[in-house]
Amino acid sequence: MKKSILDGIKCAVFDMDGTILDSMTMWHTIADKYLMSIGKTPREDLWDNVKRLNMVETAEYFISDYGVEKTVEEIGIEVEKLIMKFYAESLQLKEGAEDFLRELNERKIPCVLATATERSCVLACMKRLDCEKYFSHIITCLDLNTSKSQPLIFEESARRCGAKPEESLVFEDALHAIRTAKKAGFKVCAVYDASNEELTEPPLTDWERILKLCDVNCKNLTELL
Known part of the structure; x- marks a missing residue:
């Protein structure tokens, strides 16, 4: 485990699609x-x-x-x-996701699943994969009537864990969500997904822009073990 990225972290906030779930x-x-x-x-x-x-x-x-x-x-x-x-x-976890979540649980770092996906889909998937147990809370954008262009879902995730933004680490793959989390004072670990090769804002790919924003990055969560 690369312990430095978790030093002082009291809340780990995970996106689902493209971050821990191979669904993009x-x-x-x-x-x-x-x-x-x-x-x-x-x-x-x-x-x-x-x-x-x-x-x-x-x-x-x-x-x-x-x-x-x-x-x-x-x-x-x-x-x-x-x-x-x-x-x-049918959807499956991305490489290293479950091992990393298990490691965080063993280190007593609360994990929150914060996703834009509808709750019934989230629960159906997490229960099938037996991963619901790793999360202290599951929060969807619909629960809060928000999107990841707004910081509310990240702030609420930290609040439920009794943590400040600067004591929280957000794991995300989406450029717009990473921007939002960083602007709100959160530390961000960017997790690569093939969809990051899109040119949402030419001439740079999303991943190239993400690398300029995030605190740490990985191709998959196995790299962090």
């Missing part, structure tokens, strides 16, 4: 899978067109650009069922 590929392909499930052929530009849309906007896009003859509500329900199936049945 699913998120990048869920629109394709949904369209194929209803007999539509996805175009190559599908991901680029939907990656910044919420569920309602994505459903509206399916209706307008793919001629899906369903309501926004019907599409939302069907996509959510498809997403739940992945969480409940």
